[in-house]
Amino acid sequence: MELLILTALLTLASARLVNKTINRCDGVIVNGINHEKEVIKENVDKPYMMSIDYNTNVLYYTYTGHQRMTFVPAALNLKTKENYIITGIRGAFSTSVDLKSHRIYIAGVDGIYEFDNQEKIIRNLGLTNLNIWQVFAKDGLVYYTTYHDEKAFVYKNLQLTKVTGIGDTRALLLGLDKKDNIFFSNSSGLFFHPKDGNLTIFVGEYTVNAFTTDANEKLHFSTPAGIFSTEVESTGNVKIKKVAEINNIYGMAVEGDGTFIYSADNAIIRLKSTGAECSR
Ligand SMILES: *[C@@H]1O[C@H](CO)[C@@H](O)[C@H](O)[C@H]1NC(C)=O
Ligand SMILES: *[C@@H]1O[C@H](CO)[C@@H](O)[C@H](O)[C@H]1NC(C)=O
Ligand SMILES: *[C@@H]1O[C@H](CO)[C@@H](O)[C@H](O)[C@H]1NC(C)=O
Numbered sequence: 060m061e062l063l064i065l066t067a068l069l070t071l072a073s074a075r076l077v078n079k080t081i082n083r084c085d086g087v088i089v090n091g092i093n094h095e096k097e098v099i100k101e102n103v104d105k106p107y108m109m110s111i112d113y114n115t116n117v118l119y120y121t122y123t124g125h126q127r128m129t130f131v132p133a134a135l136n137l138k139t140k141e142n143y144i145i146t147g148i149r150g151a152f153s154t155s156v157d158l159k160s161h162r163i164y165i166a167g168v169d170g171i172y173e174f175d176n177q178e179k180i181i182r183n184l185g186l187t188n189l190n191i192w193q194v195f196a197k198d199g200l201v202y203y204t205t206y207h208d209e210k211a212f213v214y215k216n217l218q219l220t221k222v223t224g225i226g227d228t229r230a231l232l233l234g235l236d237k238k239d240n241i242f243f244s245n246s247s248g249l250f251f252h253p254k255d256g257n258l259t260i261f262v263g264e265y266t267v268n269a270f271t272t273d274a275n276e277k278l279h280f281s282t283p284a285g286i287f288s289t290e291v292e293s294t295g296n297v298k299i300k301k302v303a304e305i306n307n308i309y310g311m312a313v314e315g316d317g318t319f320i321y322s323a324d325n326a327i328i329r330l331k332s333t334g335a336e337c338s339r
Contacts, residue, residue: 084337106322166191224252234270273313
């Protein structure tokens with residue numbers, strides 16, 4: 060009798076084991092590791108162009124506002140989940156935080172604003188009065204693209220100039236890696252322009268919807284089909300790696316510890332590692 064029970068218990072245990080190995084890869088696989096989805100903000104319509112201030116752990120994003128008529132910027136505290144809606148910027152489509160200066164930029168239909176999260180005040184920087192699609196801040200410089208023209212500019216040494224390597228071609232989104240190599244996208248796909256070089260290289264037919272750097276200034280991007288990372292080898296070759304395959308994503312950001320956050324149709328989601336390795 061005892062033996063029977065023991066056998067039954069062992070069978071149960073091994074069944075559980077087998078099930079565990081089957082189920083352990085049922086989440087989102089990020090760089091070969093199984094991840095669980097944690098919804099960190101619900102009921103938010105199509106969050107776009109997210110950025111994180113690593114000093115304060117606040118995520119900035121914009122979402123589609125009332126009756127789909129406008130875009131509204133907001134600040135989500137990643138620790139407390141407190142959500143603050145930033146008022147006073149019309150058609151705010153994009154946010155960016157300068158990793159080094161921690162200055163927070165929000166772009167709207169009439170230019171680029173700086174947001175003071177402590178005082179909760181906005182200030183129009185007066186760089187431009189054009190409709191801005193994206194702002195990307197790095198090392199004290201402010202890069203931005205305009206809509207509908209799709210022109211890329213950078214504010215540098217108190218002057219506005221075209222972005223080297225993009226010039227007069229269309230660019231809807233751009234991002235710079237640690238070494239200031241430029242990646243940009245337009246309706247033809249994703250392009251690369253090395254910092255020191257004259258050639259613009261076609262990388263692939265990616266429909267980029269966000270560029271973002273992590274705490275180590277590695278450049279990542281997302282498309283409606285997933286998250287990707289960029290790498291420029293010493294030979295100058297560009298390598299694109301698929302980090303995670305996720306459907307219908309609108310944008311992404313990376314937390315200070317490397318955790319990925321992405322936006323879905325109606326939520327902002329954190330990908331939490333379960334530690335389980337999964338080969339794809
Ligand atoms: C896995 O668990 C289910 C119940 O949840 C059980 O019916 C099934 O037999 C288990 N699978 C294996 C392979 O043991
Ligand atoms: C996108 O940029 C590339 C590289 O500069 C350029 O060749 C291409 O014509 C651009 N596409 C559009 C639609 O302007
Ligand atoms: C780029 O072009 C400039 C001017 O035409 C030239 O002086 C320079 O050597 C070129 N750089 C490279 C890396 O080819």
